[in-house]
Amino acid sequence: xxxxxxxxxxxxxxxxxxxxxxxxxxxxxxxxxxxxxxxxxxxxxxxxxxxxxxxxxxxxxxxxxxxxxxxxxxxxxxxxxxxxxxxxxxxxxxxxxxxxxxxxxxxxxxxxxxxxxxxxxxxxxxxxxxxxxxxxxxxxxxxxxxxxxxxxxxxxxxxxxxxxxxxxxxxxxxxxxxxxxxxxxxxxxxxxxxxxxxxxxxxxxxxxxxxxxxxxxxxxxxxxxxxxxxxxxxxxxxxxxxxxxxxxxxxxxxxxxxxxxxxxxxxxxxxxxxxxxxxxxxxxxxxxxxxxxxxxxxxxxxxxxxxxxxxxxxxxxxxxxxxxxxxxxxxxxxxxxxxxxxxxxxxxxxxxxxxxxxxxxxxxxxxxxxxxxxxxxxxxxxxxxxxxxxxxxxxxxxxxxxxxxxxxxxxxxxxxxxxxxxxxxxxxxxxxxxx
Amino acid sequence: xxxxxxxxxxxxxxxxxxxxxxxxxxxxxxxxxxxxxxxxxxxxxxxxxxxxxxxxxxxxxxxxxxxxxxxxxxxxxxxxxxxxxxxxxxxxxxxxxxxxxxxxxxxxxxxxxxxxxxxxxxxxxxxxxxxxxxxxxxxxxxxxxxxxxxxxxxxxxxxxxxxxxxxxxxxxxxxxxxxxx
Numbered sequence: 001x002x003x004x005x006x007x008x009x010x011x012x013x014x015x016x017x018x019x020x021x022x023x024x025x026x027x028x029x030x031x032x033x034x035x036x037x038x039x040x041x042x043x044x045x046x047x048x049x050x051x052x053x054x055x056x057x058x059x060x061x062x063x064x065x066x067x068x069x070x071x072x073x074x075x076x077x078x079x080x081x082x083x084x085x086x087x088x089x090x091x092x093x094x095x096x097x098x099x100x101x102x103x104x105x106x107x108x109x110x111x112x113x114x115x116x117x118x119x120x121x122x123x124x125x126x127x128x129x130x131x132x133x134x135x136x137x138x139x140x141x142x143x144x145x146x147x148x149x150x151x152x153x154x155x156x157x158x159x160x161x162x163x164x165x166x167x168x169x170x171x172x173x174x175x176x177x178x179x180x181x182x183x184x185x186x187x188x189x190x191x192x193x194x195x196x197x198x199x200x201x202x203x204x205x206x207x208x209x210x211x212x213x214x215x216x217x218x219x220x221x222x223x224x225x226x227x228x229x230x231x232x233x234x235x236x237x238x239x240x241x242x243x244x245x246x247x248x249x250x251x252x253x254x255x256x257x258x259x260x261x262x263x264x265x266x267x268x269x270x271x272x273x274x275x276x277x278x279x280x281x282x283x284x285x286x287x288x289x290x291x292x293x294x295x296x297x298x299x300x301x302x303x304x305x306x307x308x309x310x311x312x313x314x315x316x317x318x319x320x321x322x323x324x325x326x327x328x329x330x331x332x333x334x335x336x337x338x339x340x341x342x343x344x345x346x347x348x349x350x351x352x353x354x355x356x357x358x359x360x361x362x363x364x365x366x367x368x369x370x371x372x373x374x375x376x377x378x379x380x381x382x383x384x385x386x387x388x389x390x391x392x393x394x395x396x397x398x399x400x401x402x403x404x405x406x407x408x409x410x411x412x413x414x415x416x417x418x419x420x421x422x423x424x425x426x427x428x429x430x431x432x433x434x435x
Numbered sequence: 436x437x438x439x440x441x442x443x444x445x446x447x448x449x450x451x452x453x454x455x456x457x458x459x460x461x462x463x464x465x466x467x468x469x470x471x472x473x474x475x476x477x478x479x480x481x482x483x484x485x486x487x488x489x490x491x492x493x494x495x496x497x498x499x500x501x502x503x504x505x506x507x508x509x510x511x512x513x514x515x516x517x518x519x520x521x522x523x524x525x526x527x528x529x530x531x532x533x534x535x536x537x538x539x540x541x542x543x544x545x546x547x548x549x550x551x552x553x554x555x556x557x558x559x560x561x562x563x564x565x566x567x568x569x570x571x572x573x574x575x576x577x578x579x580x581x582x583x584x585x586x587x588x589x590x591x592x593x594x595x596x597x598x599x600x601x602x603x604x605x606x607x608x609x610x611x612x613x614x615x616x
Contacts, residue, residue: 178599184594205591205594205595207558207562207592207594208558208559223589223591223594226547226589227589228562228589228590248566248588248590249562249563249566249590251559251562252559252562265559265562265563267563267566272562272563272566293560293563293564293567295559295560295562295563296557296559296560309557309559309560316560339556339557339560340557340559340560353557360555360556360557380554380555380601382557382558383557383558398601401600401601402601403554403601424599426558427558
């Protein structure tokens with residue numbers, strides 16, 4: 001098992017280094033018992049070299065979900081490119097439950113037709129005939145081939161698990177390099193670190209990126225005017241709007257699920273409290289009013305309540321406030337302190353930073369049972385952000401003497417690091433679905 | 436860098452008294468040397484007779500020295516350090532803040548108090564903690580008679596460390612409030 005993972009990893013790293021990613025995912029803890037699948041290398045029809053190794057991208061995506069163990073090409077019994085050629089017995093002998101085959105055809109310069117099929121190995125061994133779980137054909141531009149590979153991963157993942165895949169997503173994060181002329185940079189990249197782009201850079205701190213629900217805009221805090229202010233920026237047009245510039249703290253912007261409101265922290269009235277602003281009208285509603293620190297608002301999936309961190313009980317803990325009634329109740333009881341909370345997309349659990357014995361770690365609390373499960377093991381894990389399908393959490397941590405990003409699966413069994421090539425990386429925010 | 440900025444800021448508005456005192460010293464010295472020069476010339480009837488004299492430019496006190504002379508050495512310090520997760524001002528910083536309070540009252544200048552934290556705890560919580568530290572300094576300066584209108588704050592939380600390392604020593608350096616003129 002370990003050997004297989006290692007081989008796959010080696011192969012994948014070779015692919016990555018040829019593509020100049022700024023962040024690279026390095027798997028640190030795999031999952032024993034993950035489901036075995038085969039992603040057969042896609043056949044390329046055309047002059048020159050294939051534009052991207054789609055099968056490799058799909059394999060890596062599926063492995064990183066923590067739920068699958070894709071066979072490396074040298075372990076495959078055959079490398080078919082058509083479902084009719086799949087030797088089901090041979091794949092079944094290796095424990096594979098599904099196989100993906102595909103063909104990439106150059107149709108005109110920089111345009112490719114991509115065909116793929118997902119076949120069920122168990123069904124293929126019977127005589128029923130209907131073993132093809134999905135089959136699609138698309139014409140894809142060369143510069144969108146990676147995205148299309150993630151799209152195939154999403155389809156395969158959904159067919160095999162019943163939940164939506166989150167491979168065609170992005171992450172936003174703050175890169176900090178004190179030696180750069182602009183030490184603070186807000187950047188976005190594909191979820192796997194490829195296709196990195198700068199959104200805004202500054203000589204003063206940038207903080208707290210938050211995605212709009214349509215994945216088109218980012219809200220963030222900038223100190224460019226030597227004070228904190230909240231900005232909204234369209235990542236496609238670069239259009240930039242200053243949303244707030246109140247005296248004192250303007251922080252922690254969080255877009256509401258319907259995209260109409262922004263939850264935020266302001267201290268204009270004396271101490272940090274939670275507010276909600278209507279983005280269009282700029283109408284401001286004060287949600288909390290307590291002399292202790294209230295910060296880190298995060299929306300319930302239905303948009304009717306917020307959770308936030310508060311020191312009202314002594315050490316910071318997470319509270320929930322109903323926006324209609326203002327009824328507030330404490331949500332967390334275990335650990336010295338709990339903060340930086342957010343709901344999983346099904347609304348059934350909270351993901352947060354939990355401090356135990358001086359260590360800040362990512363934890364998940366089941367809302368029905370109240371059980372708290374600590375998912376990570378280092379000493380300063382912060383800023384958790386959940387993939388839109390709830391399968392994975394990206395967070396900031398320290399390794400190699402630098403602040404960097406890491407991934408952990410929702411059950412804590414799969415872990416990976418995303419070391420940056422230079423400087424430090426912090427405050428990750430996982431985008432919503434982009435398709 | 437911030438320290439230089441403070442000194443520059445202070446330098447511009449240096450109390451005129453100090454400057455006036457310096458320049459009068461300077462002209463007195465020059466007059467004296469002229470007189471000495473003249474008397475030598477007179478005594479020797481224009482013949483220098485192997486004796487020569489040179490005018491020496493007096494050395495002024497630096498701005499820092501002038502400030503320190505007026506407000507005490509403590510005025511040259513602009514950083515207040517804090518214990519982990521604390522925003523109380525330790526007694527050893529009273530002298531520093533008293534010097535700044537006196538300067539602020541006399542100069543009527545404005546000052547920005549920056550609040551900073553170490554990186555432990557979440558970034559948003561640290562913004563709140565940094566503000567609490569800055570406000571501690573504001574309250575102290577107000578208690579020493581500085582009008583609120585001269586004081587403003589900005590919290591950078593853990594975002595602008597002076598030491599980028601991830602160690603206890605770096606954390607201690609980064610937990611601070613800074614007076615920026």
